[in-house]
Amino acid sequence: MSKTKTIDFKMPESEAELYSRIDGNHIPRHVGIIMDGNGRWGKKYGFARVIGHREGVETVRMVVETSLDIGVKHLSLFAFSSENIFRPLMEVNSLFGLFEEILDIEVNKLHKRGIRFIVSGDTSILPERIHAKFNEAQKLTRDNDNLVLNIAVNYSGRQEIVDAVREVHKAVLRGDLKIEELTEEFFKDFLYHPEIPYPDLLIRTSGEYRISNFLLWQCAYTELWFSDSLWPEFSQEEYIRAIVDYQTRERRFGKVENL
Ligand code: IPE
Ligand code: IPE
Ligand code: MG
DSSP states (O other): OOOOOOOOSOOOOOHHHHHHTOOTTSOOSEEEEEOOOHHHHHHHTTSOHHHHHHHHHHHHHHHHHHHHHHTOOEEEEEEEEGGGGGSOHHHHHHHHHHHHHHHHHHHHHHHHTTEEEEEESOGGGSOHHHHHHHHHHHHHTTTOOSEEEEEEEEEOHHHHHHHHHHHHHHHHHHTSOOGGGOOHHHHGGGSSOTTSOOOSEEEEOTTOOOOTTSSTTTTTTOEEEEOOSOGGGOOHHHHHHHHHHHHHOOOOTTSOOOO
8 A cells, every 4th residue: 555645845825825814904005116127137038128127017017906906005116216317328218118108008097997196206307298198197097096006207215305305495485384393294295295105015126135215215114025036027926925924024113012
């Protein structure tokens, strides 16, 4: 009689099992993602960097769908930093072209799904036509509330803080604010999108462990999650894993744990 063989390794958890571990009462209200590694993905498969950017769009669709599904209400995606403008012109132009293509294809679909599309950053440096499309998309979707999709384009966290300081200065000059009455809470109101909560969870792909000038003020107490996957290969399973892992974290905000 043959002995029953016991398999001695942990079977990979199925996506359904992982999904079932999500605590619906503890969904991050806001997830930020630094979508990094497109260029390296292109290179890895023998393509140009820009092919990696194109491939990364599928992952964007996946995280938007999954966020809607799980009930994440705010999703901030870092698409183009103010520093990225110093990349070779060919790459920058391809990225701008890709933004336009995606806006043309996706905005009506986002609108139908009740997604509000907002932009952080200065899109006025983009060709006028594309800048106008970003504005139209925001206008069209402004009353939606299934999910707020915040796309950071030509965005710099430091610049956002400097811009807020400028707005504070104007408010003081107008007599609307006394500088000695300015608090952290009030300062938030001068940021690009004070209506959205600070990120609970920040994910960065591609094995880099840095913030790269993303949401600096807002991420003071955000939980960080890093993935070695390059952005085009970041999977739904990993996204869910990040959420489940976030749910195990004890956020103390500088205080002591609940005894
Ligand atoms: C992130 O991927 C997308 C943008 C910055 C526009 P990268 O283009 O930075 O890809 P890597 O990090 O060079 O692989
Ligand atoms: C951060 O990635 C910006 C985006 C993902 C849009 P980068 O590739 O520009 O950041 P560094 O240069 O690795 O810090
Ligand atoms: Mg990069």
